[in-house]
Amino acid sequence: MSDHQVASLRHAAAAADADALSTEVARLIVQALNLEISPAQIAPDQPLYGEGLGLDSIDILEIALVVSKTYGVQLRADSGENTRIFGSLRQLVEYIIANRTK
Amino acid sequence: MIAYRAGTPVLVSQFLADARRLARSFPPCTHVLNACSDRYHFTVGLAAALISGRASLLPSSQAPQVMQQLGEFAPDAICLCDEADGSSALPRVLDPREALGAGEEDAAAVTAAHEVPQIDAAQLAAYVFTSGSTGTPLSHRKSFGPLIACVREGARRLGLAGAARWAMLATVPPQHMYGFESSVLLALACGHALCAERPFYPADIAAALERLPRPRALVTTPVHLRALLGSGVELPAVDLVLCSTAPLAQQLAAEAERRFDARLLEIYGSTETGQIAIRRPTHTAEWRLWSGVSLELEAAGSRARGGHIEQPTLLPDVLEMTGPESFLLHGRLSDLVNIAGKRSSLAYLNYQLNSIPGVEDGAFFHAAESSASHTGVARVAACVVAPALDAARLLEALRERIDAVFLPRPLLFVARLPRNDTGKLPLAALQSLAAQMKSAAPA
Numbered sequence: 001m002s003d004h005q006v007a008s009l010r011h012a013a014a015a016a017d018a019d020a021l022s023t024e025v026a027r028l029i030v031q032a033l034n035l036e037i038s039p040a041q042i043a044p045d046q047p048l049y050g051e052g053l054g055l056d057s058i059d060i061l062e063i064a065l066v067v068s069k070t071y072g073v074q075l076r077a078d079s080g081e082n083t084r085i086f087g088s089l090r091q092l093v094e095y096i097i098a099n100r101t102k
Numbered sequence: 103m104i105a106y107r108a109g110t111p112v113l114v115s116q117f118l119a120d121a122r123r124l125a126r127s128f129p130p131c132t133h134v135l136n137a138c139s140d141r142y143h144f145t146v147g148l149a150a151a152l153i154s155g156r157a158s159l160l161p162s163s164q165a166p167q168v169m170q171q172l173g174e175f176a177p178d179a180i181c182l183c184d185e186a187d188g189s190s191a192l193p194r195v196l197d198p199r200e201a202l203g204a205g206e207e208d209a210a211a212v213t214a215a216h217e218v219p220q221i222d223a224a225q226l227a228a229y230v231f232t233s234g235s236t237g238t239p240l241s242h243r244k245s246f247g248p249l250i251a252c253v254r255e256g257a258r259r260l261g262l263a264g265a266a267r268w269a270m271l272a273t274v275p276p277q278h279m280y281g282f283e284s285s286v287l288l289a290l291a292c293g294h295a296l297c298a299e300r301p302f303y304p305a306d307i308a309a310a311l312e313r314l315p316r317p318r319a320l321v322t323t324p325v326h327l328r329a330l331l332g333s334g335v336e337l338p339a340v341d342l343v344l345c346s347t348a349p350l351a352q353q354l355a356a357e358a359e360r361r362f363d364a365r366l367l368e369i370y371g372s373t374e375t376g377q378i379a380i381r382r383p384t385h386t387a388e389w390r391l392w393s394g395v396s397l398e399l400e401a402a403g404s405r406a407r408g409g410h411i412e413q414p415t416l417l418p419d420v421l422e423m424t425g426p427e428s429f430l431l432h433g434r435l436s437d438l439v440n441i442a443g444k445r446s447s448l449a450y451l452n453y454q455l456n457s458i459p460g461v462e463d464g465a466f467f468h469a470a471e472s473s474a475s476h477t478g479v480a481r482v483a484a485c486v487v488a489p490a491l492d493a494a495r496l497l498e499a500l501r502e503r504i505d506a507v508f509l510p511r512p513l514l515f516v517a518r519l520p521r522n523d524t525g526k527l528p529l530a531a532l533q534s535l536a537a538q539m540k541s542a543a544p545a
Contacts, residue, residue: 034481056506062477064333
């Protein structure tokens with residue numbers, strides 16, 4: 001296999017992992033918040049906070065707790081905006097992938 | 103020292119120079135709507151308004167309708183705002199950062215500025231707001247003297263009236279009465295230092311605490327406390343934890359004291375009365391009243407008066423006096439909704455729901471206890487008859503009218519509400535309807 005092929009295979013594998021994780025995280029969100037929708041209804045790029053899915057700051061804390069328990073990720077905003085990680089399901093999943101310890 | 107910004111101390115002289123500069127930059131107006139999210143910006147704005155004889159308006163939320171209503175309450179108000187999106191509903195906006203010094207003032211100017219301004223105790227300092235049952239926010243006037251008297255009395259009870267200079271970190275907004283008193287006013291009146299940031303995630307709160315010198319205090323709520331303790335984040339030692347806005351479970355209080363190696367004191371108060379009682383839940387269930395304040399039982403609640411309270415106020419709580427200055431709290435009257443320190447009533451929420459075009463009938467109610475919540479927050483649910491609307495459009499209309507914490511969960515669309523013969527809605531009927539719909543819903 002060429003380097004290029006290896007790279008593209010790795011890329012495909014990472015994308016599949018992200019998709020699987022995305023489904024799992026959507027399910028966690030729906031369960032943790034008692035939402036009246038199915039996990040598949042959360043579009044990857046729909047905003048989770050405020051407009052869009054309509055989550056508020058208590059929901060965000062709720063999810064932060066579930067995420068820390070499940071993936072060993074402590075969410076941090078540092079001085080940035082608290083809800084940026086919750087810009088979309090995709091952003092949340094990327095954050096988890098980059099920071100997970102389990 | 104009056105504040106810490108990103109861990110760096112701000113001197114009183116710098117603060118006063120900032121406040122004077124901001125006061126000079128105000129356009130002609132008699133009200134300042136202070137929507138700053140940074141606590142230092144907020145406090146500079148408050149001080150600038152005080153020294154220039156202007157009253158501050160403290161918005162209970164930044165929902166567009168709330169901001170608009172406050173704009174109507176005081177049409178000449180300038181809105182102080184340090185975030186781009188909070189102020190779009192108002193015409194006149196000032197960013198306080200434009201007036202802040204970069205810290206390079208010459209020594210002479212800072213020395214001249216150091217003279218602490220004297221504020222008349224009778225001066226109108228602020229308007230705070232609660233939601234009225236008809237949709238218009240009710241304003242409550244707060245004079246400077248009583249506000250300061252209240253937090254000084256509190257400082258004595260909290261052990262914050264001595265010579266030690268404390269650093270205070272708060273997870274509540276400065277516009278909320280509890281945050282206003284326990285972070286902003288406590289710092290101004292008693293020589294403590296507030297922390298400009300309002301960290302949100304447990305790991306951020308722990309890191310912000312760690313940065314502060316001791317003695318340090320955490321000003322927080324049951325929701326934030328539960329999240330902090332449940333997060334698995336290593337907690338730095340603090341010297342005092344303050345908690346208010348909603349009842350704190352005794353077990354949670356004990357765990358907080360153990361993990362922070364600190365006393366936890368719980369404060370009882372309301373937007374109308376300010377703080378009026380305190381207790382250490384790990385030691386006693388009894389609340390001790392601020393001296394001079396009295397509570398009198400009435401059919402519709404308990405009337406608080408005396409001390410720093412400017413207007414005798416009926417508190418919608420069921421209390422039992424156990425002595426002249428002590429009482430037990432038995433809970434809230436059922437119409438009241440308190441989620442994370444935001445207070446509303448079912449009557450107000452119903453009014454807003456039924457005023458949405460397309461809603462034929464609708465009612466909010468307390469959903470049965472949810473076991474899934476990690477933060478311990480009990481949400482409100484709603485049943486609605488609105489054949490022409492879908493959930494997204496209805497929620498969008500509600501979001502314009504009420505704070506997001508009161509958005510119904512679940513929101514159930516029904517053909518008709520389970521009203522009884524007299525047109526009343528028994529809670530049990532609403533809850534069983536909700537349970538039926540939940541079990542019938544596709545998984």
